[in-house]
Amino acid sequence: MSSLKGSQAQKPRLSVFSKGPLEIPSPTEADWPKDDEKDFVFKDMDQELDSLPQPYRMINKLVNRLFDRSWEIIEERDSLREVERSWIVPIIYPPAAEIRLDKMPGGMAVSQDYLFIGGPKGFSIYNLHNCKKIYVLEKLKVDVISIWATDLGNDVLIVPVDEMGIVRLFYLCKDSLYLIKAINEMDDTSKQSTCVKMEVSQSGDYAAFLFQGAGDVWLEVYKLPKEIWLKESEHPQLALSQKKKPKQLQLNTPDSAVTEHTETNLGPSVSPNSIQDLNISFRSDLKLSPPVFVMKIKPPKPIAGTTFKSPLEVFAKVEDYFGIGSGQNHFIKDVQWEQHMEIFYTSYKKHLEGEWEEEPLSMATFHFFYTNSLTTTPMDVKSSSGVACVLGIHWTGSHNFFLYSLNKTPKDKTDYENVWPCAAPIVMSQTSSFSSYLALVCDDGVLILWDLAQGFLFGVIALPEGCFCQSIHFLRFFLVHEGQNVYPDYPVKFEVMCVVLCTNASLHLVTASGTEGPTSRVLVDRPVMHLEEAIYAVAPVPALPGMVLIFSRNHSVSLMDVAKAEIICAFSAPTCRQQAMPWKPLFVVSPHHPCFLLHGVHPHGHTTPTTDDPKNTTDSVFYFNFEDYLLLKDISKKCTISQKCLGYSQDFSQMLPAEKRCEQFLQRSFQKVAKNQMKGRDQWSRLRKYSILLQKETLKR
Template sequence: MPVYIRKNVNFTPPSLDKIPLEDEDDYITDPDQLKDPLPQPYRMIDKVLGQLVEDVWNIVESRENERLEESRKVRPPRHENTKSLEYLRKCGCMTDSGDGLYMFIGHSKGIIVIDANTQEKVTLWEEDRVDLQYIRAHIIAPNVYLLVSIDDMGFSRLHAFSGDKLYLLKHLNEHQEGTDKMIISKCKASKEGDYLGVVFENPESRDIWLEIHKLPRENWVTELDNIKAKLQKKEEPKQEVKEVKEEESTETAEPAEGTDGEKSESQSQIQQTQSNEDTAGVKFSQPSLVFKLKPPPQVSALESRGNLASSVYSTCQKVDTGEVIGTGQNHVLSTTQIELRKEVFDHLHENLLEYASKDDTVDNIQDVNFHFLNAGKMIPLGLENPANLTIPTTVAVWWKDNETKPDMVWPFTAKITSSAVSDETSLMIIGLVDGNIVLWDRYLGIQRGVINISDNSCIEKLLFLDPSICPQEMTEYPPYSTRTTSYLLVQCRNGAMYAVLMGAGGTQAEPICLSPQIEESGEIFSKVETIRGLPDLILTVLQNGNVQIRDVLQGKVLCEMKVPDTHEIMSPWDPVVAIGNTGQTLYLRVIEREPAETDETTTDASTPQGTVLVYPLNTFNTLETFFNRKRDSIPLSVHTTVDKRVDALMKERIAMQALRKDRMQERWNCFKEEIWTILQYKEQAARKAEERDVYSPGSLGWTPLFK
């Protein structure tokens, strides 16, 4: 059979040495690899979709872990409200009277005063286009209260509440034609209403300044007494006529059912309008301006301003004596010299000027903080008269920069972020931006300690806690108290909260952590306040809307306020909440929730209606032990005078008189033994002296020393 072989083909059989060995892993485990790789741009789309699926899965996994952790947490008990005050739908602020008798509510048309126990209206003051956003109450006399309020337009008013009536004392910044409109951003009175600090702002020129006014408190009290006496005389005949008419109406016919509430409400409104008409034209004594304080010039403005003095001698006359720290305004550098220095600097660093920050606009509005302080040894004005120790004599002010030419300056190593003063103003805490706090004893004029709270956050808020919750250190000597042991509550900007022990020997170095650093923004505290009458508890409001009552020493959440599902807290970052009736009742402002889906045909531009919920704290089981616990009032600062010290030492000596007699008797009994011991020592010494050998020159042998 013929075989056909192709021409010009060289066939070389494979060599056994060149055959590759079989690999055990030489197979495809993933069936998807059998397919060819995708071309661009589909390969990029596949990669993006794969990364997206992986990110979504990570988010789902993290949320599931958070839900598991949240479900494992121990939930504090939640309590519902027992009453809803519908007539306070447009409440903007509220405050306690200080003695637990009344609650002052600021709403969209004025002020409403309610009874703290029954939540019933007492009186009201109304005015058109007055939406109050800030209100504070001060007791200036028995059953006489001073109210300081600010509305949403920046107008501030002073009211007095006495005899179940409200009186308008002063409109602080009433706008007049032909003058610039001035708004008030901050208004705060001293504890007993002796002085008033007002921060004015000019929106057009962006100027800001602080004014301190002396309030005629005693004159107001006497004027209110006279007004009440006149009103009482006018109401006596009206009351008699009213009683006669009521007797005749009860004899003729019986009232219909269901109309008692309407009649009582209408009668109360008529009485309130009549009281407002009676007090409308009353004129009161006016406050007097003590001084006006402007903010210091900024450093950038001082750097570009030279000295306009004609000679060096006139410049040196303006320089201070060095007792206070200034801002560098008084110097001998002229404007030409400062401009020449700037040109030289720009020429040397021309290549780096493009990276320098350029501040085109400078905001002149600065936040000012101030505290009224009583007399102390740091500024001893008023110490010579013991009757004036409770009256403020000094104002502590801090701006973004130091104030010029004050009576005294406290220099600090960092910027001030917060400050607090005790009730008697003898202690003062300063919080710094570097996380340190500085405690000053103003009365003694000494610094009690510097503590580092946090290294990565600044101090946000400072509070003095009641010293009755802290065990007091007992000293054997001296017999009188020197200092009080207490706690300071410190809140940092990162959400952490600490309690710092302020001992008798100074502050402790280790603060107690009540709440760790918070990572989620919704868990950060938006409001932290102490509760009057319950020193062991504090009120906290979180930015997510939770209102909590906590143990101040342990940081444990004892209970939460439950809000109805149809409502939510109004502005959780600045909540409207207050505690009245000496810690027994909590008032919370809520608004209706907006529906998730709104119909276009039924849209309404009106603001959601709200109400004020009332929570009786004294009925909560978790707070029962704190209400039953009795605490003795302890002053935060103890200042023992020389007379008190002498009296304490004399009482101690008199109390130890019987002990001294026993000690004297024991001492006289010990004298006999001591005398007998001394005589024995003398006899023994004489006996040894007699037994001792006596040497003479004749009895000694001859030596070269004796001649």
């Protein structure tokens, strides 16, 4: 029916009329007159409607338009019903536990068996396994708006940022909590800077903070003496007996504490069952060593004219050669620069007539790397494995990715040791665990993948036209064995997987293997009709191989298997859906345990879940444990597989060590040689038979 209607809408309605009067034909076919095309005329039936007088002609057009639109709606509903019939409704799991809060949390962080939630005047510490509150710190002047936590062996480094932009370092060791230092707190509020972004190395040896203030932006890098912190916390007399003590940092209560410089390595492990029995206390009497300042990095200066008069003067007075061929360290005369700007303004005058907007401050994205091959390491510097040694950074609108060595002292000159130029400005960068892999995303949709440990470029891939990267997340490499995703229990090299969420809400899986180059596969297409189903955020689940959490704008949370591009299940939590504001999910996924936590708004009593009154709602954090659900329990417990179980199948040959792969290659080569020898013997025997037959035929002649 729909196809018939469509054909009628596309083709004009024609009828054939004879010019003369119609006659009854003779019963004998021989007497029938021959048809002449000139005797017939074609008329459009719609022409008769067009000849109608007003207002009937307008009424006819409106009726036809209404009919066409109604038919389109019917076809759309029919197609939607067909799609819904093919849908498989996933299993929806409720949360395992709920944490009631007084107000919206100021960020969440997970480290080891602890959950840290920012709140009024401080933060709270919970047991991750049973969601019981262990300790509450409410000694700050203002509320905490974001919080980070990093493992330092068996201890934890806690880094909250308050509403004033002040970042502090707290150290949790066993049953004691110490304040190490407020990095950017100033007595003069007019000189107060704001922490915009921060990053702590995965090993906990270094921390970098991006500050903004007085119309300027800069990056400060500190070395964290975690081993000294551990010694000072275990032996308080060492810290108390110090002669020179730094000025104490005051909070808004007399119980405030100061802490300083340190590096840590492991104390006795704490079992999850004993965490709830801990009685954490805030130690204001003990001052730990502060972090050591390493360097301060500012954005690259814009290109400007130079006072040098000749190239010889440039070579004579410039000592550094860094940045050659990368667009850095240009030396252009003022006259040449003025001529260049004049030509530019003349060419684009019509586009520059409007008022100039003030350019925003340049922001930085930075990462810690653990390989010495990226920069030149001095001979007298000893670097240990697993310790960050390089800082990579790129600034807003810059084509270059700068690399700074961390093996410096504050007296050393702050210069980058290496620079990687890109063809387009870098808009995003991401690293995998312990920075083994690096992804650089340019503003033209090009994705560059690097293996930093081996110094190997996987390749460059361009996202589909119209797709621009919104976020990128690396996945731990997994295999599909007997229909289940598993992690190999041996080191895997030259294999990378990452999921890319684009600005049009489409989701892609990018993979690269050895020298084959990266490939892209669409996991979720961009929504066309139902925009509320658009993906807002994506988060990998380390405890489940090949699984990612998908947070949609309609407040739904689902778990996807990227190998099959299928939704495994969904998770629900009571949520007050405010239609006026888009949903920005606040969540955290545990890197070591099979669980994640999600912030939601719980309505009071019989309040409808669509209410917009904040007085009738309560903020909560919902806890989802994958092992509590039968569908995911086996996956989380059987997530690894040994090399023996995989055997030497060709499907997994690329995952084996180099020695095994060489052995398999030689064995296959020997097998091919034996097969070729057999084929050669067969061909030789046939050739001999044919030659004997030809000789006999020749003798007969």
